[in-house]
Amino acid sequence: MFDEGARDRSKTIAEILKVFPCNKPWPTHNETAVYYNAGVMLCSKEASLLEFVNINELQKIYKKVSLFEQTYFNYLLVKHDLIAESIAQAYNQMVGFCQQPEDRFNAYFIHYAGKGYAKNTEGRSRTAIQDYIHFYGNTDPWLTKLRHKLKFAKFVAKNRLRRLRRKFTH
Numbered sequence: 001m002f003d004e005g006a007r008d009r010s011k012t013i014a015e016i017l018k019v020f021p022c023n024k025p026w027p028t029h030n031e032t033a034v035y036y037n038a039g040v041m042l043c044s045k046e047a048s049l050l051e052f053v054n055i056n057e058l059q060k061i062y063k064k065v066s067l068f069e070q071t072y073f074n075y076l077l078v079k080h081d082l083i084a085e086s087i088a089q090a091y092n093q094m095v096g097f098c099q100q101p102e103d104r105f106n107a108y109f110i111h112y113a114g115k116g117y118a119k120n121t122e123g124r125s126r127t128a129i130q131d132y133i134h135f136y137g138n139t140d141p142w143l144t145k146l147r148h149k150l151k152f153a154k155f156v157a158k159n160r161l162r163r164l165r166r167k168f169t170h
Helices: 010-019 055-061 068-079 101-106 122-136 141-169
Strands: none
Touching: 010 055, 010 068, 055 068, 101 122
């Protein structure tokens, strides 16, 4: 998992500790709480993180805890003293963590995180589509056909607009 310690997750951690008190101190790194992003996880059988997941506990924190599922995973790591290693950001590159938007193209995995269960995820969807075109636009036959159709539609629309302008200016 990627430790997103650069973001302050103390509010989120406080939310889960309010529901599930824990006597163990939350680990820190560089004076910031360790908080793993669950977008990409590699769990060994020995780690047993998933064995501790309890659906009733998840239901209890749903809508009470921000980022409830990944906050719950972080809580389980602390509660059960499970060992976790942070992976390089390139394995879970979230667009919001990039210095420059184009930096995401250097990653192994692009994680389109953001609005979660929000109704409007248009920006995230648009970015994912633009990225698909960036990577595969010249090789995907479907996109090539679509691009030709769009060029033709633009040509037709421009010609119709020209005719309309002439009609109203004369």
